[in-house]
Amino acid sequence: MNYQxxxxxxxxxNEVEGYWSDEDLIQLLDKFNYPDGATAEKKNLPELLEMAISDYEPSEAAEIVLTYKLSEELNEGQIQQISHNMLIDKVCEEYPEIHMQGRLFHTNQLLFKAYNGKFPNAKASVVHFSMTPEKEDIEKVLTKENVLKLLNNGLTDRNLIKRLFDDQMTQNISFPEADGIxxxxxxxxxxxxxxxxSENWINNEDLISSEFESTLEEIVEEV
Structure with missing residues (x-):
């Protein structure tokens, strides 16, 4: 199907508003030994958490937040390693498990704010766009995979997604990494x-056109 x-x-x-829920902030406050988060005014929770975090060494604080967000997928040693690497590199852009990069970004930026820049400043992109099918009477709910494939024609060949996943972007094969990107x-x-x-995946410099056409083909499942 063709799309405009x-x-x-x-x-x-620098951050995605609303990512950390009030319940997240209360639980994190408890982990940073501030037990009164549940009775604090909701509007004060972010500031209270920043103050609580700053009482800890940066790598120790990173380990606490990472354990809260990723302990079901990472073991203690992996978390300790990442907590140290985060002070040096933008781990959220480099971590090979793409489906974890988003949570690593949110963790990084929480710590970046709490420590006034001791952690590298990663950035995210919020892309506002429309995708209109040529046959307007046909309504299809686009998936993340569909959207990335349709964006291909508007992105420069220097774009990181196109460089790493050229086949998935240009051929009618599955693209499971799209859910993490x-x-x-x-x-x-x-x-x-x-x-x-992540700004690392898509940014303003990646655009070669703001209006273009793309064709979405049905994925051919491997047998």
């Missing part, structure tokens, strides 16, 4: 969308 794509804008942000995909009408990803 319009990239409205790409916003570069795009952290959030939102739409109210299946035409106008917002996606959130």
């Amino acid at each position: 794509i319009i990239i409205k804008r790409i916003d570069t942000v 795009i952290w959030e995909l939102n739409t109210d009408d299946n035409v106008n969308y917002t996606l959130i990803t």
Whole structure:
């Protein structure tokens, strides 16, 4: 099916508002030995957590937050290693398990704010765009995989996704990594969308056109 794509804008942000819920902040406060988070005013929770975190050594704080977010997928040794590496490198952009990069970004930026820049400053991209099918009477709910494939024609060949996943972007084969590359995909009408990803994956310099056409083919499942 053919689509008309319009990239409205790409916003570069230091954090994704609303990612950390009040319950997340209360639980993290408890882990940083501030037990009164549940009775604190909700608007004060982020500031209280920043103060609680700053009482710890940076790598120790990173280990606590990483354990909270990733302990089901990483063992203690892996978490300790990442907590030290985070002070030197943008682990959230380099970690080989792509499906973890989003959570590593949110963890990194929480620590970046708490320590006034002791951690590298990673950035995210919020892409606002529309994807209108040529046959308007056909409504398809696009997946993250669909969206990345449709964006291909508007991205420069220097784009990291295209360089690493050229076959998946250009051929009608499955692209499971798309679920990790795009952290959030939102739409109210299946035409106008917002996606959130790392600036490392998509940024303003990656665009070669803000309006273009793309064809979405049905994925051929391997047998």
